[in-house]
Amino acid sequence: MVGALGCAGLAVPFVKSLEPDASVAAAATTVADLTGIAPGMQMTLSWQDKPVIIVHRTPEMIASLKEVEPQLADPNCTVPQQPPYAKNIYRSIKPEWLVMVRVCTHLCCIPLFKPAPGSVEPGWDGGFHCPCHGSLYDLSGRVYKNVPAPRNMAIPEYRFVDGGKKVEITAMYPEAKLC
Amino acid sequence: MSRVLAWIDRRFPLSRLIRESMTEYYAPKNFNFWYFFGSLALLVFAMQVITGIFLLAHYQPSASKAFDSIQTIMYDVKWGWLIRYLHTTGASFFFIVIYLHMLRGYLYGSYRKPRELLWIVGFVIYVCLMAEAYFGYVLPFGNMSYWGGEVITSIVGAIPYAGSWLASLARGGFGIGTATLNRFMAFHAVLVPALLGLLVVAHVLALHETGSNNPDGIEIREHLGPDGKPLDGIPFHPYYTVKDIMGVGVFLIALSLVVFYAPTVHGLFIETYNYIPANPLQTPPDVTPAWYLAPYYAMLRAIPDKKLGILVLFLAIAAPFFLPWLDRNPRAKSIRYRPVYLAMVVVLVACLLVLGWIGMQPASPALLPPARIGLALYFLFFASLPFVSRIEPTRPVPDRLRM
Incomplete structure (x- = not known):
């Protein structure tokens, strides 16, 4: 009995050794410079081995978020796929800046950024189109109805630094699910 | 040579191992x-x-x-x-x-x-x-x-x-x-x-x-x-x-x-x-598994719910573990004397082949119904075996090997 407890205790350092090491934790946050992203443009960077897209939304893009709402599965973002400060139709801190993990919630594919109206199907208002299984998202990463993906795409925890010229992506929002 | 072997045999059961597992291990002649x-x-x-x-x-x-x-x-x-x-x-x-x-x-x-x-x-x-x-x-x-x-x-x-x-x-x-x-x-x-x-x-x-x-x-x-x-x-x-x-x-x-x-x-x-x-x-445009895991992948994709799909995947892998206790025919083991059981095995193999093919195709809604039928038949094999094996028609089993 005591021997079994001893063995279990000895297993702890061995199991713990398999957890991500210090260098992984050190590379956990990423800072992105926003000054080079013109309105309507995007930048995708690798954060924690996952693609994060930063979109500089134009006023037209922001206006489209209201128009597509009847077609969305969860327009009010009730599923906690974003930190509380991004629980709005923009799914962001500032409406013009979208910071989002660009991973389809269906089977982990990387959706294409299709901002141009009509570029995916007639009547398309701009958004994301997953080439794998056809899931559709609006320009806030909110998922459409009747597509394979079950949830809106995930928003990580982030904050603006350097007077709003840069954004620091700090952590995955714990309740958000990727795929 | 025989002296070397005798030296070894006094210290390690070499000859005995060969005898028991090879030259005097009796296997059925058929x-x-x-x-x-x-x-x-x-x-x-x-x-x-x-x-x-x-x-x-x-x-x-x-x-x-x-x-x-x-x-x-x-x-x-x-x-x-x-x-x-x-x-x-x-x-x-x-x-x-x-x-x-x-x-x-x-x-x-x-x-x-x-x-x-x-x-x-x-x-x-x-x-x-x-x-x-x-x-x-x-x-x-x-x-x-x-x-x-x-x-x-x-x-x-x-x-x-x-x-x-x-x-x-x-x-x-x-x-x-x-x-x-x-x-x-x-x-x-x-x-x-x-x-x-x-x-x-x-x-x-x-x-x-x-x-x-x-x-x-x-x-x-x-x-x-x-x-x-x-x-x-x-x-x-x-x-x-x-x-x-x-x-x-x-x-x-x-x-x-x-x-x-x-x-x-x-x-x-x-x-x-x-x-x-x-x-x-x-x-990649389609993430599909190697052929030998494709039937399980087709089962995973056939279930619209992610957690349930994974549960079905694990059950499908685990099902054969229980086979010794699911098959309850008291008179015969082999398909030679169990025509109904043979038919069930043939259907099972056909299901796995079809599921394997589906698992390697790009995901498409058109393949969902056949995948679900295959999945249902796969589990039906294991679920029905305890009952079918007890009542299935069994041909008389001979005493000795037929050869």
Whole structure:
């Protein structure tokens, strides 16, 4: 009995050794410079081995978020796929800046950024189109109805630094699910 | 020579081991085609260990070097291409051989009493083999390796409560990277092969304890001659060693044809997208698994709910474990005397073939209904067996082997 407890205790350092090491934790946050992203443009960077897209939304893009709402599965973002400060139709801190993990919630594919109206199907208002299984998202990463993906795409925890010229992506929002 | 042997035998049971497991191990005299695959599995295992050791001499388990080191093996290492193709082809042939070996068990009721433990050890070998194949699939770090690794570790992540911690243990980082490759190599080259070796020894020990089953599903040990040996048994050596060597010859011809003429089998044994280096920012158009896991993948995709799909996946893998207790026919084991059970096995195999094909196709709603029918029939086999086997029509089983 005591021997079994001893063995279990000895297993702890061995199991713990398999957890991500210090260098992984050190590379956990990423800072992105926003000054080079013109309105309507995007930048995708690798954060924690996952693609994060930063979109500089134009006023037209922001206006489209209201128009597509009847077609969305969860327009009010009730599923906690974003930190509380991004629980709005923009799914962001500032409406013009979208910071989002660009991973389809269906089977982990990387959706294409299709901002141009009509570029995916007639009547398309701009958004994301997953080439794998056809899931559709609006320009806030909110998922459409009747597509394979079950949830809106995930928003990580982030904050603006350097007077709003840069954004620091700090952590995955714990309740958000990727795929 | 005999003095050397006597010296050894006083200190190690060499002659006794040979006698008990080879020259005086009595196997039923009516073994047929289906009885080649046990020894062939042993042969492929040895081949994978040997080729694997030579690949380890050149492979570099790091995210930046792994893919290039495979190209080095293919182009710069003398005969590297042969060793690698033997290893990749061997992986697929391992599954072909094991699936035929398992099907033999289904056909002749080889899992039935008293061979339950023999069957279960074999089942655990199969599960270890799937793990071994998966770890090996990730190591070359092509883009299918990366996304295959990603999808399977995210399945681990779907386990309630401990899932995300377990997934981070499996990955050693946020994604599949150097830490993952190093631990997967430790599993692929040390842990799982060592387990497999031990399990194979246990499998053979259990086999020699109960004696082999046969196409008639009759116990030959129930009819012993005056010398105490089974009347319907013949010594494994030389009779079945010679037979197995014939099987080895045919097997090596088939293996050579693939290795030398079609090592990728048009993307079936080595997937086309694995010739592109791993890229965390780009998914291949379709993430489909290797052919030998495709039926399970089709089952996973046939369920619209993610957690339920994973549960069904695990149940499908686990179902054969319970076979010894699901089959309750009191009179016969083998399909030779059980026409209904034979029909059920044929349907089961057809389901798995269709599911395997569906699992390798791009996901499409048109394939959902056939996948769901296949899935339902697969589970219906196991669910109905306890009832069908008790009432099914059974032909009279002879006392002795028919031959």
